[in-house]
């Protein structure tokens with residue numbers, strides 16, 4: 001039975017859920033990436049416009065098919081990275097995003113992790129055909145691993161759901 005107890009979202013989360021900043025797509029983005037899977041509904045895409053000379057984020061937008069926490073996390077994250085260097089943007093953790101939102105309910109931590117995972121993928125995508133800076137880890141960070149694990153899980157669940165619907 002599903003719980004009907006409302007989630008304890010803070011004021012900031014609700015405000016950004018109702019009026020998200022930076023919602024949309026950047027055409028001709030310098031880097032873009034997504035995390036999550038449409039199969040289950042939790043998916044986020046991040047688009048970046050980068051000033052090549054300074055490697056600064058001059059614009060950032062997002063699209064989200066996630067929940068209120070995911071929309072709020074992506075919205076505040078895109079605000080936080082504008083004007084920052086890619087290295088500074090890379091260092092932002094999901095915990096900082098959660099703090100900036102006034103805290104997320106623990107059951108919603110993954111929504112913030114997914115937003116940071118998508119951003120880090122976008123930064124990696126930016127450097128895909130360029131020399132990698134020293135600060136860019138070769139190994140996946142926790143946030144990127146989390147996004148990957150979630151995608152694998154969603155893929156398995158959606159395959160199972162498809163199988164059971166075709167066998168009915």
Ligand code: FES
Pocket residue numbers: 042043066067068069070108110111114
């Ligand atoms: S994005 Fe999955 S519950 Fe929020």
